[in-house]
Amino acid sequence: MISISKQDSLITVAVAGEFTLNDFRQFEDEVLYQVHLGSKVNILLDLRDMLSYTVDVAWGELAFVREHGSEVGRVAVVTDNQWQAWSAWVSGLLTDADVVVFSDYDEAEKWVSAWPTESE
Template sequence: MKDFHGYDLEGLWADIKVDVSHLSDYGRMAFVGEKKWQEWAAKVTDFFTSSEVKFFDLKEKEEAKKWIGQ
């Protein structure tokens, strides 16, 4: 989520519909970003899915890749 500035309402709704229909299809999900709200988004996603969700700072991108591969 580097340089991510947000959604418009239509884009957010489209993304939510896809995510909700596939949440159980994912194993681990790593959110890699640079903003506090992105970390909160990872926590919210973790609450709504049985998948394991974790936030990583941009500097931890390689660690995130390793974590997903475990």
């Protein structure tokens, strides 16, 4: 299950339980809509309650990052899971976005919200 909220150029996504392809498509649509408005998007991705994801989500994520990675400014991933942190690191290699993993939600929100006012 996925929960998405938007404020200006920040999209906040929380995943609970299994992250499915339908959930990913919702996320993708939100990002593409924001990009269509003409601005880079920042993403706060809260994975603390994610239990699993389907293989098609992983494949979809890689394709999305390769195609739209230059349209993202910052991605803050909140997780304590080593595999999710590793996945975020790999995704960061495929994009121009600044991807950082946090264990503290408030720190992640502060960091991702500072862009573009903070010097890159």
